Amino acid sequence: QISLKESGPTLVKPTQTLTLTCTFSGFTLSTSGVAVGWIRQPPGKAPECLAVIYGNDDKRCSPSLKSRLSITKDTSKNQVVLTMTNMDPADTATYYCAHRRNSAFDIWGQGTMVTVSS
Amino acid sequence: DIVMTQSPLSLPVTPGEPASISCRSSQSLLHSNGNNYLEWYLQKPGQSPQLLIHLGSNRASGVPDRFSGSGSGTDFTLKISRVEAEDVGLYYCMQCLQTPFTFGPGTDVDIK
Numbered sequence: 001q002i003s004l005k006e007s008g009p010t011l012v013k014p015t016q017t018l019t020l021t022c023t024f025s026g027f028t029l030s031t032s033g034v035a036v037g038w039i040r041q042p043p044g045k046a047p048e049c050l051a052v053i054y055g056n057d058d059k060r061c062s063p064s065l066k067s068r069l070s071i072t073k074d075t076s077k078n079q080v081v082l083t084m085t086n087m088d089p090a091d092t093a094t095y096y097c098a099h100r101r102n103s104a105f106d107i108w109g110q111g112t113m114v115t116v117s118s
Numbered sequence: 119d120i121v122m123t124q125s126p127l128s129l130p131v132t133p134g135e136p137a138s139i140s141c142r143s144s145q146s147l148l149h150s151n152g153n154n155y156l157e158w159y160l161q162k163p164g165q166s167p168q169l170l171i172h173l174g175s176n177r178a179s180g181v182p183d184r185f186s187g188s189g190s191g192t193d194f195t196l197k198i199s200r201v202e203a204e205d206v207g208l209y210y211c212m213q214c215l216q217t218p219f220t221f222g223p224g225t226d227v228d229i230k
Contacts, residue, residue, distance in 0.1 A: 046221045046223050049218055103173055104173075105167075108166040
């Protein structure tokens with residue numbers, strides 16, 4: 001059974017760096033075509049796909065955020081880490097990680113709410 | 119970026135009646151391999167989004183057959199044959215043909 005769980009700080013200050021960890025089970029990122037993605041959703045708004053990483057280390061990131069984003073994987077720990085620099089109050093959102101296979105985010109984590117405020 | 123639009127943005131429904139949501143993309147989502155890279159998600163109140171449809175018309179595992187997806191190119195439709203009370207929530211379409219993957223604004227479905 002596939003599951004994912006996001007972890008990280010709930011509050012960060014403007015200009016700080018956010019580091020979120022997605023810990024998953026029930027699958028391996030080394031499987032062909034399998035990926036983990038990070039999606040965020042500001043309160044009351046539509047989701048926004050931030051980054052996706054595949055087992056072959058192929059990465060797809062939002063071009064508008066690419067300079068601030070980093071996505072890495074630790075296959076041995078079954079973790080994917082998202083780093084976002086220079087956080088701003090506009091980055092306040094619920095951050096989800098999700099399993100991606102067959103061109104779909106088919107299993108999502110519960111999400112973690114991150115507030116950016118001084 | 120590919121821009122996704124949805125209509126209507128709000129949809130009051132009557133249980134037992136059909137419902138339909140339209141999604142349009144600013145560029146064709148039809149790949150040369152014949153697949154349309156369009157997904158539908160439902161976000162129930164207080165929950166994470168859940169996959170309903172992928173590749174335009176493929177129902178995800180465990181999704182009731184009252185949900186169906188259709189369309190090609192730039193015009194897509196999600197249909198619910200007979201709405202049930204548990205179907206309320208926000209429905210989003212998302213394109214995954216090009217990075218960045220982009221979502222529509224959402225359609226809020228609630229019971230009349």
